Amino acid sequence: MADISIATPEQALIPPLERGDSLGAVEFLRRYEAMPEVKKAELIEGIVYMGSPVSRAHAAPDSIIQGWLAWYAARTPGTESASNATVRLGPKNVPQPDALLWILPECGGRARLDPKGYFSGPPELVVEVAVSSAAVDLHGKLRAYRRAGVREYLVWRPLERQFDWFVLDQNQYRSNAPASPGVLRSPHFPGLDLAVEALLDHDWGKVLDVLQTGLQTRAHAAFVAQLAARKAQPTAPAGNR
Secondary structure, three states, rough: OOOOOOOOHHHHHOOOOOOOEEOOHHHHHHHHHHHHHHOOOOEEEOEEEEEOOHHHHHHEEEEEEHHHHHHHHHHHOOOOOOOOOEEEEEEEEEEOOOOEEEEEHHOOOEEEEEEEEEEEEOOEEEEEEEOHHHHHOOOOHHHHHHHOOOOEEEEEHHHHHHHEEEEEEOOOEEEEOEEEEOOOOOOOOOOOOOEHHHHHOOOOHHHHHHHHHHHHHHHHHHHHHHHHHHHHHHOOOHHHH
């Protein structure tokens, strides 16, 4: 049976989201929440962007990225990956990145979950798969993520066989230099290694093999221990922080 969403009387009074609308974060979320049939909408630098139908050109790379991050998170207690989550970054920016990796708050992460379950504040790492969205991903979103303090921003352009990994350094993004030939390594998530050419070739097996090698390093083990130690520390009352 088709999923038919019926608007409540309250929802019927709320203007619909439209591509190109100029809105603030509060009004954007009010309209978005009143349109359950819409699966992806973002507010970037105060402008509304609506998702396009998803082709294999986007879906297949997205699946690889999700698996890469999920496997890392599964082997790194205190971290978590998420896909297509709404992230509140400020009054003019509410992106819905293709993927993210964050450190849980109890383990020292900076992002929180608001009462509705949306991310509030910058996750440590964000990934966008740019098939039809490169113009905004490499400009408006890049500025928004940089300003909010997202420490690592990855953009995969599969049709152009390009992969950018930006690292925040003194409030500016710089390109992440290869740790070894063909391999990029996260500076904030030890063990999160990526075989770039294998990724561009959709060689999922090699991508996982290189990641698994990173997960077996002493640096990764030390990071896991560090996260566990942070979680074990008692949380100070809010007034004493």
